Amino acid sequence: MPHFAPWIDGTSANEPEMQVQAIDADTYVIRQSVRTNFEAPFLYLLFGKDRALLIDTGAGGLKVRPTIDKLMAAQQAKRGSSLPIPLLVAHSHSHGDHHVGDDEFLKRPDTKVVGLRPADVASAFRIAHWPQGIGHYDLGGRMLDIIPTPGHEPAHIMVYDPHTRLLFSGDMLYPGRLYVPVDRFGDFRASADRLAAFARTHPIRALLGAHIEMTQTPGQDYAMEAPTHPAERALPLPPSSIAELQQATRAAGDHPKIDRHADFIVYPRPAS
Numbered sequence: 001m002p003h004f005a006p007w008i009d010g011t012s013a014n015e016p017e018m019q020v021q022a023i024d025a026d027t028y029v030i031r032q033s034v035r036t037n038f039e040a041p042f043l044y045l046l047f048g049k050d051r052a053l054l055i056d057t058g059a060g061g062l063k064v065r066p067t068i069d070k071l072m073a074a075q076q077a078k079r080g081s082s083l084p085i086p087l088l089v090a091h092s093h094s095h096g097d098h099h100v101g102d103d104e105f106l107k108r109p110d111t112k113v114v115g116l117r118p119a120d121v122a123s124a125f126r127i128a129h130w131p132q133g134i135g136h137y138d139l140g141g142r143m144l145d146i147i148p149t150p151g152h153e154p155a156h157i158m159v160y161d162p163h164t165r166l167l168f169s170g171d172m173l174y175p176g177r178l179y180v181p182v183d184r185f186g187d188f189r190a191s192a193d194r195l196a197a198f199a200r201t202h203p204i205r206a207l208l209g210a211h212i213e214m215t216q217t218p219g220q221d222y223a224m225e226a227p228t229h230p231a232e233r234a235l236p237l238p239p240s241s242i243a244e245l246q247q248a249t250r251a252a253g254d255h256p257k258i259d260r261h262a263d264f265i266v267y268p269r270p271a272s
Contacts, residue, residue: 001234002236050086205239214264
């Protein structure tokens with residue numbers, strides 16, 4: 001499991017708006033302060049030899065691009081290149097707390113922003129049969145797998161990186177409340193099955209999601225829109241959480257109810 005220093009959690013009046021931690025020289029995890037937006041989402045920046053991928057652009061309340069530009073410039077300098085690194089901006093899904101910063105990147109040179117509809121995502125990652133197919137995106141010596149996982153939201157994806165054996169799991173599976181509209185629960189269950197099938201043939205070191213909403217007490221979450229997150233659970237989830245989620249979705253039947261687990265909560269919501 002990757003190890004991180006304590007994340008900004010709103011408990012310090014002097015914490016920065018964004019915090020960056022490196023998994024390795026080409027993989028960065030960026031957290032938005034809960035003081036700027038209660039969602040406090042995580043963003044991910046991955047570099048290959050030829051280009052970079054940014055997953056999500058935050059929930060608003062701050063400027064995201066300066067942090068990304070600084071990381072991009074540092075990577076370019078490390079490579080000793082005069083050429084900018086092309087950047088693809090994609091999203092775990094299209095809920096607002098994951099794409100408010102898109103406007104900052106629309107006119108950024110050498111940058112493309114993926115649209116928010118399933119068709120946009122399928123086109124960008126050449127997924128011929130959405131959501132059954134698997135897409136691929138080559139950063140240059142670093143081929144990513146793009147797994148459609150609708151249910152929480154129709155355009156939701158997960159990104160698997162064989163280089164680190166990490167699965168960037170968005171809002172479908174993270175230490176928190178896994179919101180699912182009841183009219184999309186069948187899609188969510190099918191996504192859990194598809195994810196479990198993928199995990200059986202790909203080594204996964206850990207899952208890194210888009211939020212932390214669980215405390216260090218198993219099964220205990222923070223209040224909704226909590227302004228601080230003291231004593232947060234760690235960000236990474238173990239690969240075993242995939243089978244646990246699959247079993248939970250199967251057990252839910254046709255009338256799913258709130259289902260608490262040690263590290264996440266399946267949280268059905270009214271039909272969207």
